[in-house]
Amino acid sequence: MNDEKFHELDAIGDKLHNKFEELKEKNEFKEIEKEIIKLLKSLPEKYSIEFGFNLGIFDSEREKSIEMYRVGINGFGKDGKTYQFSEGYKFNRYLVQGHIVEIPHNYCPQCWDEWDFKRKGSSCSNCGVMFGKEVKLLIDYNECPNCDGGIVSQKNPNCNKCDFIAEEDLVIWG
Ligand SMILES: [Zn+2]
Numbered sequence: 001m002n003d004e005k006f007h008e009l010d011a012i013g014d015k016l017h018n019k020f021e022e023l024k025e026k027n028e029f030k031e032i033e034k035e036i037i038k039l040l041k042s043l044p045e046k047y048s049i050e051f052g053f054n055l056g057i058f059d060s061e062r063e064k065s066i067e068m069y070r071v072g073i074n075g076f077g078k079d080g081k082t083y084q085f086s087e088g089y090k091f092n093r094y095l096v097q098g099h100i101v102e103i104p105h106n107y108c109p110q111c112w113d114e115w116d117f118k119r120k121g122s123s124c125s126n127c128g129v130m131f132g133k134e135v136k137l138l139i140d141y142n143e144c145p146n147c148d149g150g151i152v153s154q155k156n157p158n159c160n161k162c163d164f165i166a167e168e169d170l171v172i173w174g
C-alpha cells in the first residue's frame, strides 16, 4: 500500500475521533460507563477496563496489522475513575529496498511487525532488515523524525529538541 492511502486512512481516524466526541457529548456512552464503574467496584484494584473505537489495517499476505488510531474511555481503580484516551501515531518516511514507505513510526516499513525505537544497527526482529542498512529515514523539510517540531539538517544533524542524531548512514535528505 502506498503512502497516499495511509494518509487517507489516517483521515478516517480523524472522523472516528470526531464521531466519538459527538456521541460522548450526547451522553451516548453514559450507560456503558456506569456499568463499567459498577463492575470495577466489585473487582480487585489491579483491573482496568476500556472500551472505544479503533482503526487498523490488516494485510493478509504479511499476516500483520497496523493500528492507526484508538479513541475510548478507560476505567480503573476501586472507586471506578474514568478518563478519555486517544492515540494516533506519528508517521515516518522510509526508504526500504528502493521503495518509499510512509507508515506509523512504531512499525517495520518492510514487514509491518512492531518495531519501535529504531536505533542505528538495530534490526526488525521479524524480517531482519537493519536500520541504517536496508532501512533509512527520508527527511524532508529538516523535520526531526523522532519528535514533534524538532529541526535537523545536514549541517546540524543533532536535533535541537530531542536526542536524535541524523547520522549520515541513517538518513536520506529529501
Ligand atoms: Zn520487518
Ligand SMILES: [Zn+2]
Pocket: 144, 145, 146, 147, 148, 150, 151, 159, 160, 161, 162, 163, 164
Ligand atoms: Zn527531535
